[in-house]
Amino acid sequence: MDRKTSPFRAVTVADVARRAEVSKATAARVLGGYGPVSDEVKLRVQAAAKALDYRPNELARSVSTGKSGTIGIVVGDIENAFFGIAVRSISDTAHRHGFNVILANSGEEVEAEKAALKVLVGKRVDGLIVTPADNRNVAHLRDIVRSRRPLVLFDRPIEGLAADVVATDDRDAAFAATMRLIEAGHRHLAYVTALNAEPPVFTGPEQLYTSSVKARIDGFLAACHAAGIDAPEGNICLAGNAAAGQQRASVERLLSAVEPPTAILASDSLVAFEIFKAMQARGLRIPDDLSLVSFYDAEWTSVTTPPISVIDQPVYDMGTQAAELLIARINGETPPARHCVLPTRFIERGSIGVPRCLTAAT
Amino acid sequence: MDRKTSPFRAVTVADVARRAEVSKATAARVLGGYGPVSDEVKLRVQAAAKALDYRPNELARSVSTGKSGTIGIVVGDIENAFFGIAVRSISDTAHRHGFNVILANSGEEVEAEKAALKVLVGKRVDGLIVTPADNRNVAHLRDIVRSRRPLVLFDRPIEGLAADVVATDDRDAAFAATMRLIEAGHRHLAYVTALNAEPPVFTGPEQLYTSSVKARIDGFLAACHAAGIDAPEGNICLAGNAAAGQQRASVERLLSAVEPPTAILASDSLVAFEIFKAMQARGLRIPDDLSLVSFYDAEWTSVTTPPISVIDQPVYDMGTQAAELLIARINGETPPARHCVLPTRFIERGSIGVPRCLTAAT
């Protein structure tokens, strides 16, 4: 460590104290704004600090106080607009309360998520907001809870984990959207999600390692069953996202089946985008050839011809809510784990039509 | 500080050392992975660490080493997909090199930018990547450079600032795109940007406080002048983004002018989106009524009817590049300030047509 002799070593409380001709403790008090100091001395110290261009070292401060004033966020994919807005919202709220934000991207991989958590805990974040990548693998989240560090699960609840949750009414939303399609006359519906499975076919709910998706598929199936549609499970498409082009391929396969679906419910706007592109590529028209509904009101869904009907999720509010729950806990509140379910809103646009078989019959 | 007595105080090197029956220094050496330790002792310490679930305190580590292993990013607006991808790319590269990332959002406001910088410096980030919100107000960036903290300017160069820059060939790209429109027969072109001005009319380049936009407008005007179009300056629309709905209003005004433009070059995909929506709302058709070209290959531009021609910016590469320049400097390299200009790519889709006046004449 040659910072002491380096020409650019940072100026410290000691330097300021010396220049202001007071003790280190006194300088620290005014600089940190915590102790009682006479106005006269305070001014002298502040002047010295300004003259020296003093910049407090928050790390050192954190080491002694044990609080970092920082919250950690782990999202699945920052490129996804859904998470982009969530991060924006969380940051806004955090700053409003005097907290900063460290962001980590899991890329929807548990191992990366674990690593990210390790780093964030290493940096002693005061609390965490996480979108768990895999609800079958949550030991690391349990550790967080056990260590008493405030944790909020974002968008994806995890059963049996005593952490606050902010999510949406996924099951109901999927149920209602599916019903809407069924009422339009569809009997051959598909659900498409980016989840991975090997082999890529739906065999049961235990495969659905993202709780929000699980809830949605649950709602989808419930609606299908209620309508007496048989074997809707066969049309749940786990399109994957592990390899490049994998999703595209899965979607292609779905569209070129002998008896392709007449309506699709897409689990997120990215997979819906793939579907839209694939349809466009093979000249399929919405809603004449295929009806499409997607989760999340992504920008692009409103400018296509026709625009796409969506299940609008209040992401910004979710972020705000999550940040507020977290900060309340950081500030000492210790209520039992809360589970906030925010309502979605169905936005009907022009992507739902009557299935071709019915129009032909008319 | 009651952590010592708290039932959940974190376990420290000292605790591990005690349990492993070695000195604090030895434990620290194996835990920090820096000194020479015998294999036998190493194993004992590691076992103790695991048993105690030891988590290193990176803050304390940083305080003693003077390095935080963290780089700070300040972007204009994380909600903007352009920045979303940039952040993703920077994070990826940073992690690959063992660095973490702290993100701050300036909301394109200098004051917020200054505050963010203060926080990041307070947290002793090893380096910074910033998209300066206002090139007329860069004293705080000068301070960074003066303090010898590595800094990379992203997307927006600042003249006379000795910092690395990663940007695109904005002027050339705008020039070429404008030429393309002129060749299609347009003589009445408009340039629309989100910059703010009071009053909201273009009076000269000194108004253009974002260097990338300035370069683009420079290219736009050069092309217009080269084609002998007179007073193109009158069609530079500073649509603003300070208040909600302001942009929309500006665009409305532009489209409802007595002699509206027949072609528009949009400075970013958000403003282009506003234009598209406004056109749609008043029943204007692309490209029959109006040709449109936008900077940035945003997702939505490829799924409209017709799709929008764009100037594709290699954002992901820009992020990687920026992170690499920064990390090289953090690792001790000290070359003179570098200026990387990455090439854009014009993607012609279907949004450029022949102006109505010409088709009528034919």
Next chain:
DNA sequence: ATGAAAGCGCTAACAG
């Protein structure tokens, strides 16, 4: 109100 001195958890000289 102020100062001296002892931490915070870790790293880093320096002996041995």
Next chain:
DNA sequence: CTGTTAGCGCTTTCAT
């Protein structure tokens, strides 16, 4: 190889 002893920059007793 290992232990002792100082730091890092800040906060926080505890006297005065």
